[in-house]
Amino acid sequence: MNRDGALRTLLSKLLDWEDAHAAFDAAIQGLPMHSRGARAEGAPHSPWQLLEHLRICQNDILEFCRKPDYVERKFEDYWPRAAAPPNADAWDESVAAFRRDRDALKRLAADETIDLFAAIPHGSGQTYLRELLLVADHNAYHVGQLVLLRRLLGAWPKSE
Secondary structure: OOHHHHHHHHHHHHOOOOOOOOOHHHHHOOOOHHHOOOOOOOOOOOHHHHHHHHHHHHHHHHHHHHOOOOOOOOHHHHOOOOOOOOOOOHHHHHHHHHHHHHHHHHHHHHOOOOOOOOEOOOOOOOEHHHHHHHHHHHHHHHHHHHHHHHHHOOOOOOOO
16 A cells, blocks of 8 residues: 555545535535625624635645745735625635645645655745645635535525
8 A cells, every 4th residue: 555645645635625524615606796795793704704814824835835935924914804805806716716726735745756744944844744734624614614604694505
């Protein structure tokens, strides 16, 4: 059994896993435009803010893994201030960017020239494996929030 190959395959699948929870694509599919900037009572974020946070954080981790000149963002830069997308195309652009970066992370996980257990040269001890697990875990958490928010907004498909 090739353990390295099995680990790489598992990591690639984990980045858009839907075995234990809704996947990103299911969580955003069919969300009406009027709900994208809405906040449910007591909820701190809108669907737009969660989508952008997911996109920004995932891109940040990807850039950290790839770029020796990576500069860490300030905490407030990971969350958009506006509750709603700035224009009609912004939602689709954010979704497309999220998917592109997710695919790039899957390619990174599959790249046998990268030692998953090696420390990232410009990091402070983080490994590629840690960063891939971090992004998968972070995405799963916020995708769950997005599903709950859609339910609270009445924008989740009805069960049959």
